[in-house]
Amino acid sequence: MSAGTYTPRPGAAPLPRMIAAQTALETRMLLRNGEQLLLTVIIPTLLLVLFSAVDIVDTGSGASVDFLAPGILALAVMSTAFTGQAIATGFERRYGVLKRLGASPLPRWALMTAKTLSVLVTEVLQIVLLTAVALALGWSPQGNPLSVLLLLVLGTAAFSGLGLLMAGTLKAEATLAAANLVFLLLLVGGGVIVPLDKFPDAVQSVLGLLPISALSEGLRDVLQHGAAMPWAEAGILAVWAVLGLGAAAKFFHWE
Numbered sequence: 001m002s003a004g005t006y007t008p009r010p011g012a013a014p015l016p017r018m019i020a021a022q023t024a025l026e027t028r029m030l031l032r033n034g035e036q037l038l039l040t041v042i043i044p045t046l047l048l049v050l051f052s053a054v055d056i057v058d059t060g061s062g063a064s065v066d067f068l069a070p071g072i073l074a075l076a077v078m079s080t081a082f083t084g085q086a087i088a089t090g091f092e093r094r095y096g097v098l099k100r101l102g103a104s105p106l107p108r109w110a111l112m113t114a115k116t117l118s119v120l121v122t123e124v125l126q127i128v129l130l131t132a133v134a135l136a137l138g139w140s141p142q143g144n145p146l147s148v149l150l151l152l153v154l155g156t157a158a159f160s161g162l163g164l165l166m167a168g169t170l171k172a173e174a175t176l177a178a179a180n181l182v183f184l185l186l187l188v189g190g191g192v193i194v195p196l197d198k199f200p201d202a203v204q205s206v207l208g209l210l211p212i213s214a215l216s217e218g219l220r221d222v223l224q225h226g227a228a229m230p231w232a233e234a235g236i237l238a239v240w241a242v243l244g245l246g247a248a249a250k251f252f253h254w255e
Contacts, residue, residue, distance in 0.1 A: 013105075015107075015110060018105065018106045018110065019106075019110050019113055019114050019117070022106060022110070022111060022114035023114040023117040023118050023121070025114075026114055026115055026117075026118035027118045027121050027122060029088075030084065030088065030118060030122055031122070033088075036084050036087075036088070039079050039083055039084055039183075040076065040079045040080045040084055040122060040126060041125075041126060041129065043079070044072050044075050044076045044079065044126070044130060045129065045130065045133055047068075047072060047075070047193065048065070048068055048069065048072045048130060048133055048134060048137070049133065049137070051064060051068050051193055052064050052065040052068055052134075052137045053137075057193055057194055057195075058195075058198075059195060062224075063138055063139075063140075065134055065137045065138055065139045066139060066140060066223075066224050067195070067220065067224060068134075068193065069130070069131075069134040069139045069141070069223065070216060070219035070220040070222075070223045070224060071191060071192035071193060071216040071219070071220065072130055072134075072192065073127060073130060073131075073152075073219055074155065074190075074192060074212055074215040074216035074219055075187060075192045075212070075216075076123065076126040076127065076130055077123055077126075077152060077155045077156055077159060077215065078155075078159050078183065078186065078211075078212050078215075079183065080119050080122050080123055080126065081119050081123070081155070081156045081159035081160045081163060082159035082160070082162055082163040082179065082182070082183075083163070083179045083180065083182070083183045084122075084163075085115065085119055085159075085160060085163040085164065085167070086162075086163035086164070086166045086167045086175055086178075086179040087167075087175060087176050087179050087180075088167075089115070089163070089164060089167035089168070090166070090167040090170065090171075090172040090175035090176065090179075091172045091175075091176075093167060093168065093172065093253070093254065093255070094171070094172035096255075098111075098254050098255075099254055099255050108254070112164070115164075116156075116160055119156060119160060120156065123152070123156065127152075141223045141224075142222070142223060142224065142225070142226035143221075143222035143223050143225075143226050143227065144222065144228070144229070147222045147228065147229045147230075148219060148222055148223065150229070150234065151215060151218045151219055151222070151230075151233070151234060151237065152215075152219075154215075154234055154237035154238055154241055155211065155214075155215040155237055157237075157241035157244075157245060158211045158215075158237050158238075158240035158241040158244055159211060159244075160244070160245070161240070161241055161243070161244020161245035161246070161247070161248050162211070162240070162244040162248075163179070164244075164245075164248040164252060165244055165247050165248040165251065165252070166178060166179060167252075168248060168251060168252030168253050168254075169251050169252070169253065186210065186212040189207055189210075190207065190210055190212030190213045190216060191207070191212070191213045191216045191217055191220075192212065192216050196208060196213060196217070208236075209236060211236070211237055211240040214233040214234075214236035214237050214240075215233070215237060217230070217233055218230040218233030218234060218237070221233070
């Protein structure tokens with residue numbers, strides 16, 4: 001045995017390996033959290049099944065699931081990228097987890113990258129599950145998958161920025177209350193289940209500028225009506241993404 005075989009080599013792991021390890025950890029923590037699973041998986045699935053099976057809301061001509069499935073996909077993105085991430089990050093900040101991780105060899109930008117990748121992994125699982133349920137209910141999606149992918153990425157960026165901004169500026173308890181309240185308000189008024197044309201004209205113009213409305217209507221244009229890329233909705237999401245991520249980067253407090 002040659003000398004130095006067991007000589008320690010102190011130092012940080014390569015950056016990609018650190019990001020991958022942190023992403024895996026963030027994803028496991030999210031999937032093991034019962035409250036987060038309720039918010040990100042169970043509630044969207046139940047809403048999809050309930051409103052597709054029972055004629056509660058007038059969704060217009062055609063099968064209800066054709067209208068509901070795109071909106072529920074948008075809701076799933078919001079529940080993970082905004083509500084779930086805001087609450088989890090807010091309490092990590094309160095308990096000093098972010099402060100300790102910020103002092104580790106993992107750069108702060110890499111930590112946020114890992115959180116974003118964890119959100120994307122969770123969203124993939126959500127979309128696969130919800131798509132399978134919707135197809136079992138008789139959903140007939142149309143449109144270009146690349147347009148759907150772009151809308152989902154823009155929606156994720158927009159909601160992630162807003163979630164991190166809330167988690168980095170408010171106290172954990174306030175974040176918990178505000179994130180859940182926003183989730184419920186946007187569920188009702190964001191075109192997810194209730195069509196926007198059911199609201200008064202003056203309200204429609206305001207609701208149409210919300211990120212959840214832009215995402216749900218954009219997905220509906222593609223998946224239900226087979227339209228090309230809905231650039232107006234994509235533009236709204238892009239503006240929200242730039243504003244949210246920019247504000248989060250500027251005002252986020254690690255302590």
